[in-house]
Amino acid sequence: MTNSSNDKPAAAGRDEANWAKMVSRLKVSQVPEGAMNLNVDGRQLTSPIQGFGKMWQKTYVVRLPSERVAPTELIATWRKDFGDFWPPGNHFYAPLTGIEPGEVALLNMKVPGMKLSTGVMVLYADEESFTLMTPQGHMFAGWITFSAAQQDDATVVQAQVLMRASDPIFELALVMGGHRQEDQFWIQTLGNVAAHFGHPDATVDTKVVCVDRKRQWSRWRNVWHSSAIRSAIYMAEAPIRGARSLTHRTGA
Amino acid sequence: MAEATATFDVRRTGTAGVVDIRGDVTAGSEDVLMKAYESAGDVTAVILNFTGLSYMNSGGIGLLVTLLVRARRRSQQLLAYGLSEHYSQIFELTRLDEAIGIHDTEQDALAAAGAA
Numbered sequence: 001m002t003n004s005s006n007d008k009p010a011a012a013g014r015d016e017a018n019w020a021k022m023v024s025r026l027k028v029s030q031v032p033e034g035a036m037n038l039n040v041d042g043r044q045l046t047s048p049i050q051g052f053g054k055m056w057q058k059t060y061v062v063r064l065p066s067e068r069v070a071p072t073e074l075i076a077t078w079r080k081d082f083g084d085f086w087p088p089g090n091h092f093y094a095p096l097t098g099i100e101p102g103e104v105a106l107l108n109m110k111v112p113g114m115k116l117s118t119g120v121m122v123l124y125a126d127e128e129s130f131t132l133m134t135p136q137g138h139m140f141a142g143w144i145t146f147s148a149a150q151q152d153d154a155t156v157v158q159a160q161v162l163m164r165a166s167d168p169i170f171e172l173a174l175v176m177g178g179h180r181q182e183d184q185f186w187i188q189t190l191g192n193v194a195a196h197f198g199h200p201d202a203t204v205d206t207k208v209v210c211v212d213r214k215r216q217w218s219r220w221r222n223v224w225h226s227s228a229i230r231s232a233i234y235m236a237e238a239p240i241r242g243a244r245s246l247t248h249r250t251g252a
Numbered sequence: 253m254a255e256a257t258a259t260f261d262v263r264r265t266g267t268a269g270v271v272d273i274r275g276d277v278t279a280g281s282e283d284v285l286m287k288a289y290e291s292a293g294d295v296t297a298v299i300l301n302f303t304g305l306s307y308m309n310s311g312g313i314g315l316l317v318t319l320l321v322r323a324r325r326r327s328q329q330l331l332a333y334g335l336s337e338h339y340s341q342i343f344e345l346t347r348l349d350e351a352i353g354i355h356d357t358e359q360d361a362l363a364a365a366g367a368a
Contacts, residue, residue, distance in 0.1 A: 047347045
């Protein structure tokens with residue numbers, strides 16, 4: 001086979017609508033009531049290349065009888081009610097337009113001792129899959145793809161994470177039980193999806209592969225954007241904000 | 253999960269291995285892509301030729317990250333050429349362009365790799 005520099009790119013535009021448009025920094029268009037909006041506006045997206053820790057690919061799979069639900073129906077439901085399948089105590093504030101390419105969602109996560117505020121952008125979405133990508137300061141740098149596909153007589157539902165911990169603190173947290181907690185989070189989520197389609201006892205299989213054992217020490221400065229540190233500071237300052245607000249009201 | 257719908261043909265040019273990609277690159281392409289990469293052998297650079305790419309989803313982008321890790325482990329450069337404007341933007345959006353050198357032509361990529 002020969003190729004020359006005169007070859008023209010053949011990629012058709014058939015999937016252009018499925019991808020987010022180019023953005024250099026994220027912008028939260030609307031903040032739902034009750035949501036804490038920190039660590040998203042103005043942040044850049046981060047792929048695993050920009051992360052700090054070891055690189056992991058984690059795959060969570062559950063199989064449902066195909067007569068129960070078709071892949072496209074499952075993904076449509078998952079996109080519509082994404083946050084409803086999360087374990088209790090964690091909030092996914094979907095954009096009003098739902099999971100659509102380029103939309104930004106706020107996440108308020110329950111982590112030991114605090115509420116952590118971060119977000120994701122919908123990188124890609126089609127009828128059988130969608131991908132969420134993380135901004136600077138998120139627990140991990142990378143993306144997670146949710147998909148469903150027909151295999152023999154089953155609809156195979158999958159969540160696959162490709163990630164590095166964003167900074168040394170999150171890397172330490174992953175080693176100190178964070179991996180287990182994350183696995184439980186997605187196992188529970190897929191279990192909830194299976195239960196929604198009538199299979200509450202479906203087994204979720206997990207496969208974890210360490211893609212790169214090297215830590216990227218040159219990325220330690222990512223800690224500057226840490227959503228954990230910034231969320232903790234925000235929470236610690238709550239009494240001061242409350243007092244100021246009271247003073248303003250009294251003075252008015 | 254998905255089946256492979258792309259072909260990856262490898263040819264040696266100087267000290268580089270050029271991988272001609274044709275078809276749809278998805279997560280299902282992992283085995284064939286990694287086999288192609290291994291068959292490139294002891295090269296200083298791996299150049300991905302995207303002129304025959306029909307379609308790539310986020311699973312395909314993930315594969316490129318994995319390929320990048322393997323190439324770095326062997327101290328090989330990873331470069332690309334022939335990307336349509338759309339996929340060039342996807343590389344920029346996902347910040348793959350910070351690690352995979354993007355070029356207009358094979359000659360440019362070979363020159364950048366010092367493998368011409």
